[in-house]
Amino acid sequence: MDDGMAERRTIAVAPNGARKLKADHPAIPLTPAELARTAAECREAGASMIHLHVRRPDGTHLLDAEAYRAATAVIRAEVGEDLVIQITSEAFGLYGPAEQIAVVRASRPEAVSLALRELVPSEAEEAAFADLLQWCRTENVAPQIILYSPEEAVRLHSLRSRGLLPWEDIPVLYVLGRYVRGQTSRPSDLLPFLAADMPRFSHWSVCAFGRHETACVMTAALLDGHARVGFENNEMLPDGRRAASNAELVRATRDALRAVGMDAGDADMLRRSWARVLA
Secondary structure, three states, rough: OOOOOEEEEEEEEOOOOOOOOOOOOOOOOOOOHHHHHHHHHHHOOOOOEEEEOOEOOOOOOOOHHHHHHHHHHHHHHHHOOOOOEEEEEEOOOOOOOHHHHHHHHHHHHOEEEEEHHHHHHOOHHHHHHHHHHHHOOOOOEEEEEEEEEHHHHHHHHHEEEEEEOOOOOOEEEEEEEEOOOOOOOOOHHHHHHHHOOOOOOEEEEEEEEEHOOOOOHHHHHOOEEEEEEEOOOOOEEOOOOOOOOOOHHHHOOOOOOOEEEEEEOOHHHHHHHHHHHHO
């Protein structure tokens, strides 16, 4: 490809998630100012995107358009357009599909992650999900569909085959594991998503849990996938040491890419790649 994408992979950072607090790791960023500092550090380390969660004053999970706009403004002031800012629509057991969709529409983000299992728990929600994706297309919001199992990938392909997606393809994130204590993902967890009989999505990324995070995302990179790393899912470096910051995890992935002759792509590369998929 003319932008060198075959030799580069994008690294997204998920710096906090919905669960962890300072008691879990003192460097977990919770406030807009902390998120902005983390964004700048991760940009320098090689990240192209920040996956944004916002919190209430007590640190608990929040979906709120005003909070997203405020955090986005502070991050943009720090890094400009050097990072894609992707908001989460994660329910965390607190929100239903209609509330999640309403926050996405009110936030009007550059990009959004959408968990298929949360937003389309049954056929009854398929029409609303299709309407949201059509709105994303009209408003130039880049969606990324979160898939927790190969079965969910098959279900997404079914929606695509039935014309419920406004594009022929869509970016996806394969999650290797679950949010449970002690979860440790392994590179082989990716293989069921890529089996010969599985549907194909041209832009796919991987996130993983535990100390093998770098190994998992590097397996993806060698197979043409992209990476999401960070404290949301993992705090450990490849050598078993606890990372001092999200930037250390990003840097470990960038260094691993360079060790095999690749490099980290920037935000403009990610935007161009998604634009091709969502044309």
